Amino acid sequence: MESTDHMRFFAVPVVLLVLSFLFLSSRRRRGTLQLPPSPISLPIIGHLHLLAPIPHQSLHRLSQRLGDIFSFRLGSVPCLAVSSASAAREILRTQELAFSSRPMSKAVGYLTYGASGIAFAPYGPYWKYMKKLCMSELLGARTLDLLLPIRRDEVVALVRTLYDMSKEGRTTVDMGGELVRLTNNVICRMTMSRRCSGTEGDLEEVRKIVAGVAELFGKFNLADYIGICKDWDLQGLDKRIEDIHRRFDSMMERILKEKEASRRKQGGGMKDLLDTLLDISEDASAEVRLSRHDIKAFLLDMFVGGTDTSAITMEWALAELINHPNILRKARDEIEAVVGKKRLVAESDLANLPYLQAIVKETMRLHPTVPLIIRQSSRVCKIKGYDVPANTTVFVNMWAIGKDPKQWSEPLEFQPERFTEVGGHNVDVRGQHFELIPFGSGRRICPGTSLALQLVQSALGALIQCFDWEAEGGGTVDMAEGLGLTVPRAKPLVCTPVPRLNPLPLD
């Protein structure tokens, strides 16, 4: 007992001494640069320990103490966190060119075939070419219109599956699984004219790969931040990265070989994105000669960018609607007034469904599936009067901006009315209004914004129109967040769809 007291007696001053030394040394390192405020750091790991367990939530808590712009270090890597609309505007618009690339991690380098594709390519001619290709061949307005029947087909298939499941009486459904199947089928059919999730085995494999890649992109790997850990695999991540890469690569090889065989057999015919990519790779005079790696990385971007993000957004929206039956009712009244009961809500109705649009906006405000926009500074610049060194990793915390009480009244409440009421928030989500930027902003804004909005709104509209929804076991749905680069729900949304009307065309 006595010796414990002695230890306490000595421990307090020693801790205080170490802390003040760390504090002073962190001040000294700032030198003449006017760096943003920073919490006290630990030797070697810097502030890595402060980000656990859910980084966007931890950064939000730190910003409440340090302000809307603060700096920190992950190991030896300088970082900046911003969590206000005005600071986000400076990074993503005013000084956009200095922040147009993303940092490269071990996982990103390996899984994207050395930063091929779009999402992680450094800002430059290659990225510009890939982005142009992506917009002209897949995600621009013209192609999206042409491919509308695919989205329609898949939404109808989802509604039909849910009807079939509930034919025998009340049944619980893992809606997360059904919604990923929807987005995955849409992306696969749009890019390569086939469903990847034809069989349950395929679906599971694609789902696991996408979830694995998103998780590995979002993990803080000590090897990326601490020099002495570079060659050690302390967290066992290298093995997982290699495993996922091997599985993705062999799936893509299989798909490419089948495509090449069918091209040899058929010759001409309707071209899809994969045909276009292969055409470019075979064209010696193309502006950029695409390699097999470029094609695979491009498709990885479409899978990872386009499947979980949209599916998780719908899952959060549905969970909010189950917890707010009055909002569900109001949305249904709107749909019935505009569409009636005899046909299924369509994408062409969306412009006349402002309340449904507001529900999706409000879901993206409270549950942005990509909570942190991650960029890297290419040169020294000044943000809000502070110096930001070159090669600083920047985290724009959209999750925190969406809950900023300076921007939003009752920020934690789910209130779609805030977007529809006279005098309410007249904002869209396309990167112009920095208080709500779920798709980012500027040159590197999400190229899938239009596709995501069309699919999420129309599928959610169909689920509202055709079913009543009940939480598993009655009551409300748990809204805790899980871990990952995208913000999944901690608990899967298992719920009961209760058919109310069937506006589907007969088989």
Ligand code: HEM
């Ligand atoms: C609700 C659905 C979605 C959300 C919330 C979302 C969100 C985002 C965000 C926040 C970024 C980073 C933007 C920035 O740095 O400013 C991004 C980038 C990207 N997204 Fe999406 N996204 C969604 C759907 C999609 C879809 C459907 C696709 C494609 C089929 C897609 C493909 C991409 C790609 C390729 C990038 C990288 C762009 C670049 O670095 O130039 N996303 N997305």
